Amino acid sequence: MTGEENLNPFAVAMAQFDRAALYLDLDDGLRELLKTPKRQLIVSIPVKMDDGSLRVFEGYRVQHNVARGPGKGGIRYHPDVTLDEVKALAMWMTWKCATVNLPYGGAKGGVRVNPKELSRGELERLTRRYATEIAPLIGPDRDIPAPDVYTDAQTMAWIMDTISMFKGHTELGVVTGKPVELGGSHGRQEATARGCQFVIREACRTLGLSLSGATVVVQGFGNAGSNVARFLHEDGARIIALSDSKGGIYNPHGIDPEAALAHKARTGALQGLPDTEAITNEELLELPCDILVPAALENQITRRNADRVRARLIAEAANGPTTPDADDILFERGIMVVPDILANAGGVSVSYFEWVQDQYGFFWSEDEVRHHLERIMTSAFHEVRATAERYRVDLRRGAYILAIGRVAEATRVRGIFP
Numbered sequence: 001m002t003g004e005e006n007l008n009p010f011a012v013a014m015a016q017f018d019r020a021a022l023y024l025d026l027d028d029g030l031r032e033l034l035k036t037p038k039r040q041l042i043v044s045i046p047v048k049m050d051d052g053s054l055r056v057f058e059g060y061r062v063q064h065n066v067a068r069g070p071g072k073g074g075i076r077y078h079p080d081v082t083l084d085e086v087k088a089l090a091m092w093m094t095w096k097c098a099t100v101n102l103p104y105g106g107a108k109g110g111v112r113v114n115p116k117e118l119s120r121g122e123l124e125r126l127t128r129r130y131a132t133e134i135a136p137l138i139g140p141d142r143d144i145p146a147p148d149v150y151t152d153a154q155t156m157a158w159i160m161d162t163i164s165m166f167k168g169h170t171e172l173g174v175v176t177g178k179p180v181e182l183g184g185s186h187g188r189q190e191a192t193a194r195g196c197q198f199v200i201r202e203a204c205r206t207l208g209l210s211l212s213g214a215t216v217v218v219q220g221f222g223n224a225g226s227n228v229a230r231f232l233h234e235d236g237a238r239i240i241a242l243s244d245s246k247g248g249i250y251n252p253h254g255i256d257p258e259a260a261l262a263h264k265a266r267t268g269a270l271q272g273l274p275d276t277e278a279i280t281n282e283e284l285l286e287l288p289c290d291i292l293v294p295a296a297l298e299n300q301i302t303r304r305n306a307d308r309v310r311a312r313l314i315a316e317a318a319n320g321p322t323t324p325d326a327d328d329i330l331f332e333r334g335i336m337v338v339p340d341i342l343a344n345a346g347g348v349s350v351s352y353f354e355w356v357q358d359q360y361g362f363f364w365s366e367d368e369v370r371h372h373l374e375r376i377m378t379s380a381f382h383e384v385r386a387t388a389e390r391y392r393v394d395l396r397r398g399a400y401i402l403a404i405g406r407v408a409e410a411t412r413v414r415g416i417f418p
Contacts, residue, residue, distance in 0.1 A: 005325050007299045009088035015324045017091070020400030023391050026408060034407060037087050039063040043133035045111065047126045050119050057126060059111040061134040063143055064090035067410040070141055071107030072097055072348060074148025074177075075130075075155070081110035085298075089148075092319055093348070096341040098403035100380040102352045107143050109134065115150045127155055131162040138163070140173030140359070146351050147177040149222075149297075153189070157182050173358040176351035185354035187369035188347075193227030194370065195346015196317045198377040199338050200232065200291060203313055206385065207336060212236030214290040215252075217311070219243050219281060221260070221270060224317045224344065225295030229257040237291070241284050242270055245296075248284040249276035285309060294321035301326045309335065316340040322396075331394040339396035341403065342377075342384055349376050 006012070014035060021031055045057040060083055063071040073093040086108045094106025111130055115123060137143050147156055156175040160182060163174045172183035180186060187194065204211045214237045218229045221244040229239050238254040246269040249255065255276060263273045271278045285292070285305060292311035294300050298320035301309060306326035314330070315338045316322065322330070322337060330337055350373060357363045364372075388398025 005303045005323060007302065007323065008084055009082075009298050009320055010084040010091075012298070012320060012323055013088040013091045016396065016400060017095075017404065019324060020397050020404055023393070023397070023401050024405055024408065026404075030408060030411065033411065034065065034404065035091075037062050037064045037090060038066060039137065040083065040087065041134060041137060042083065043130070045126060045129050045133060047122060047129060049122055057111055057113050057130075059109070059130045059133065060086045061109040061137055061143070061145075062086045062090040062107060063137065064106040064108075065094040065407060066105035066107075066143075067407055067414060068098060068105055069103035070105065070139075071143035072102070072104035072146070072351065073106055073108035074146045074347075075109035075111070075151050075159075076148035077111050077113050077115040077150040077155075079112060079114040081112045086110045088298075089319060092341055094407060095400060095403035096345050096348060098406040099341045099384065099399050100345045100349055100376050101406070102348065104144075104348070104352065107145075108148075109145055110148075123155075124158055127158045128162045131159040132166075135163060135166060138174060140171065140355065144173065144351070144355060145175045146347070153177055153179045153184060156184075173355055176354040176358075178354070183354070183358045185350055185357055185369060186364065186366040187373070188350050188354055189223065190227045190231075191350035191369075191373065192224045192317065192344050192347035193231055195349060195373055195377045196224070196228050196293070196315055196343050197231040197235070198346070198374050199343050199381045200293075200313070200315050201235070202378055202381040203315065203336060203338050204291075207313060209290060209312060213238065215240050215288075216291045216293065217241040217284055217287050217289045218293045218295055218317075219248075219284055219300060219321075220294065220296030220318060221264065222295065224347075225293065226257065226261055228293050228295060228315075228317055229260070232291070232293075233257050240289060241279065241287055243279075243281050243284050243296075244270050247271045248279040248281055249273050250279045250284070250287070251276045291315065294318050296321065299323060301330075303329065306330055307333070311335060314338065315343045317344050319344065327394060327396055337395060338381075339399050342380055342395070342399050345380065346373055346377060349373055
């Protein structure tokens with residue numbers, strides 16, 4: 001490997017596509033079509049601030065592919081959001097939905113903003129104006145947003161209400177991840193983590209690794225990371241390290257995730273939890289452990305540090321945490337990586353359940369949601385593993401081969417209009 005590693009998210013997504021597409025019989029035109037985003041919308045979002053001033057933010061909505069159904073993908077609020085990042089995330093959503101065989105295409109949205117600097121009123125006004133600007137693209141049969149980084153059920157409620165005002169009637173299915181009181185699904189809040197737990201269980205069985213007593217490191221302590229830590233702790237695993245954006249904590253004898261949650265709620269950070277020592281996020285990734293769960297942002301495991309990762313199993317609760325070069329290093333070293341488009345597909349799977357429930361006005365219990373989610377995630381893991389074994393590749397390439405094949409076939413059958 002020579003030269004600088006390209007960490008641009010869209011370049012990474014394109015490279016991952018190209019590496020898998022080599023195994024499929026795709027002509028050049030179809031390959032180009034599958035790589036190219038269908039629509040890219042950039043909008044200006046003027047917001048009146050609490051002090052009476054006016055600020056203008058930039059927002060995006062990208063639909064990568066809708067051959068298999070409506071676009072599906074979250075909306076993130078982050079100061080570092082770029083169009084290339086949103087394009088990459090939309091592309092990953094296409095493959096994620098196809099990997100777990102949902103009738104969706106891939107989409108994503110984002111606003112370049114630091115939501116921590118805004119009041120609740122300012123966030124609401126920003127959200128409603130952003131929803132208005134992307135309204136021509138979204139709808140239950142066209143493109144269905146959901147929460148992502150620094151957005152939540154309240155954000156989705158504001159979007160649903162805004163679109164409903166334009167429609168003149170309540171449009172529950174325009175977004176997912178809503179509060180249960182507004183057509184949300186039971187189990188949606190923990191869905192990403194629960195799905196990750198299910199595939200980790202299957203991966204451990206494949207490796208002959210007992211989850212009870214296994215050592216676990218979780219990078220990122222937001223919704224996905226904190227819940228994965230809780231669920232694996234309930235399975236008997238020993239959580240030895242956790243981190244958030246301010247740094248990490250380590251205790252080789254184990255950390256109680258509930259105590260860590262309470263400490264963070266009280267102090268605003270994980271560091272300082274009694275009986276733990278402070279470590280950096282970089283050090284955390286290189287700790288010896290059985291299971292490593294990257295649940296933060298992109299490009300955490302790269303060519304620079306992949307040879308120092310000492311986990312037996314990596315389950316990507318975040319989107320894009322491992323680069324293609326790092327994938328090669330980890331595969332050569334015998335480390336199993338359950339890729340993001342499989343490991344964190346629990347969120348979009350339960351979003352699909354919510355959309356179905358909204359469409360029919362018939363809602364499921366949490367036990368029913370969990371049962372259906374486990375079935376989808378377990379089945380998808382074994383399909384991906386079988387594909388990887390057939391082509392003698394790692395699980396990421398196996399997932400991409402499976403997903404790209406499904407989208408390519410849908411495109412072939414539909415044909416090109418006109």
